[in-house]
Amino acid sequence: MLFDQAEYDLRCEWGLPGLLCLARISDAVVVVDVLSFSTAVDCIAARGAFALPYPCRDDSAARYAENKCAVLASPQRSHDTYSLSPSSVRNIAAGTLLVLPSPNGSALSFSSHHARTFTACLRNAPAVAASLTGSALSVAVIPAGEQWDDGTLRPCLEDWIGAGAVLSLLPGRRSPEAELAVAAFERFCGDLAGALSHCGSGKELIERGFGCDVRLASEYGVSSAVPLLSGDRFVDYINCSSSEIR
Numbered sequence: 001m002l003f004d005q006a007e008y009d010l011r012c013e014w015g016l017p018g019l020l021c022l023a024r025i026s027d028a029v030v031v032v033d034v035l036s037f038s039t040a041v042d043c044i045a046a047r048g049a050f051a052l053p054y055p056c057r058d059d060s061a062a063r064y065a066e067n068k069c070a071v072l073a074s075p076q077r078s079h080d081t082y083s084l085s086p087s088s089v090r091n092i093a094a095g096t097l098l099v100l101p102s103p104n105g106s107a108l109s110f111s112s113h114h115a116r117t118f119t120a121c122l123r124n125a126p127a128v129a130a131s132l133t134g135s136a137l138s139v140a141v142i143p144a145g146e147q148w149d150d151g152t153l154r155p156c157l158e159d160w161i162g163a164g165a166v167l168s169l170l171p172g173r174r175s176p177e178a179e180l181a182v183a184a185f186e187r188f189c190g191d192l193a194g195a196l197s198h199c200g201s202g203k204e205l206i207e208r209g210f211g212c213d214v215r216l217a218s219e220y221g222v223s224s225a226v227p228l229l230s231g232d233r234f235v236d237y238i239n240c241s242s243s244e245i246r
Contacts, residue, residue: 009172011140012163012181015153019108022140028116028132033105033144034162035201036077038121038227039086039217040100045225045236048094052233055107061099068232070097077210087212097233105144109229117229118237120166122192123216124223129169131226131237141166141178146201157199158217160184161192165220193218 004021005011011022023029032038041051052068054061057075065072074083082088084102092098100106109119116136120128132139143159164185167178174182188195193215196202202214228237 005175005177008175008178009138010167010170010174010178012167012175012178014143014145014155016108016111019112019142023112023114026138026140027136028118028139029112029114030128030139030141030166031105031108031117031119031144032121032141032159032162032166034121034158035205035213035217036084037100037102037105037144038119038162039123040084040089041119041227041234042121042124042223042225043086043089044092044098045227045234046223047092049092049096049098050233050235052097052099053106053109054099054101055103055110057101061101065099068097068099070099072099073101075101085210085213086216103147108142108144112229119227119234120162121217122162122165122220124225125162125165126169126221127224127226129166133171139170141181156201158196158201161188161195192220
């Protein structure tokens with residue numbers, strides 16, 4: 001197939017179509033959604049809690065959470081209650097099941113049926129890459145992107161950088177798409193906070209009063225959590241028990 005980057009070990013493509021195209025021939029999939037989902041999941045996993053991805057923010061999310069005996073995160077970013085704001089989940093109690101509804105990283109994770117689906121951000125990119133090195137010969141890294149008002153995909157700088165942060169540390173031959181992601185990371189790695197705060201997504205969050213999330217998401221290599229999708233939830237692959245991996 002022309003678009004599956006099959007001749008390369010390290011692959012990169014945007015959004016759900018990219019995930020579905022690359023996952024079928026890759027040993028592992030890594031979903032990257034830096035300013036919201038992936039960083040929130042990293043914070044949740046690092047606390048010994050569990051994030052359940054869900055693609056919709058409508059009434060079905062509440063029913064899904066009830067069926068899973070889980071807490072439902074607010075569909076709107078919030079400082080005061082659990083939400084996609086990474087700062088809102090930094091003190092989540094160990095063992096908590098939290099449904100995170102989102103049309104981007106969460107929707108991709110929910111739709112991934114690959115046995116080894118991870119999520120990564122800047123905070124845990126080295127840890128995720130280290131876990132994959134030696135255990136996966138071919139890796140598909142999927143930047144989630146954002147959405148325009150009409151629902152179409154908006155490729156965004158922060159997810160290019162996050163994808164490149166993972167790919168830059170993995171051994172193997174990179175596709176041109178993966179090389180471009182690595183180039184984005186290497187261009188901005190000296191000032192990740194500046195890049196994220198001045199890109200469109202970061203400026204939007206700062207204007208809405210969530211500059212704390214931009215700063216938190218800009219931190220590089222500060223987390224050892226490796227969130228692996230196990231059944232319906234992300235668990236910390238490094239620190240979880242074998243019974244938590246399904």
